[in-house]
Amino acid sequence: MKKRFYKLAATVLAFLILVLPGALSARERRGANLVITLKDGQQIKGELIAVKPDSLLLLAEKDESIDLLGIKSIRIVRKSKAMLGGLLAGMVATGIYFSPGGDVDQAFSGQLFVLPACVAIGIVAGAMAGTDKIIPESEVRNALGYLRGMARIRDYK
Numbered sequence: 342m343k344k345r346f347y348k349l350a351a352t353v354l355a356f357l358i359l360v361l362p363g364a365l366s367a368r369e370r371r372g373a374n375l376v377i378t379l380k381d382g383q384q385i386k387g388e389l390i391a392v393k394p395d396s397l398l399l400l401a402e403k404d405e406s407i408d409l410l411g412i413k414s415i416r417i418v419r420k421s422k423a424m425l426g427g428l429l430a431g432m433v434a435t436g437i438y439f440s441p442g443g444d445v446d447q448a449f450s451g452q453l454f455v456l457p458a459c460v461a462i463g464i465v466a467g468a469m470a471g472t473d474k475i476i477p478e479s480e481v482r483n484a485l486g487y488l489r490g491m492a493r494i495r496d497y498k
Contacts, residue, residue, distance in 0.1 A: 372493035374418040375399065379411050380478075391497035392489040398497075415476040415484070417491070 372389035377399070379385070387401030396406045397415075476484045489495055 370493055372400075373488075373491035376416040376418060377407055378413045378416070379407075380413045381411075389488065389492045391492050391494045392485055393497065397488070409481055412481050413478050415481060415488075417474040417476070419473055 375387060375389050375397075377385045377397070385399060385401055385405060385407060387399035387405065389397065390400050390404070391398040393406070395410075396408050397412075399405045399407060476488075489497075
């Protein structure tokens, strides 16, 4: 009976592995969220649609084409990865302390403080990984290839 259950479970998992990535990637790709500061001090926030040779196309309240010569800085807004980092660190710490063959009583006795410490370190590391990237005026031309990879339409001509 157990062997049949494991076979069924393996079949279902294999099916899900093959089907889910296709279903998840069917949605439209989104461009990076940018905050562009112009030389006159104005800020434009929006999604990067495409990178043209002399401008960036942003979807803000309306489509805006921003000339590269007028840009003072570009800030790429990233999502914080603090929760993911904390979760992963907590899972690793739990896996280490409650591994098969380990003594659960020993883990609870005096070393349980390690789990919250690992989670805290993971949260800090995740928050640092999700820090916004700022591209100054002098680097804008050099960063066009990098920005093109983050645009909704990568191969815009």
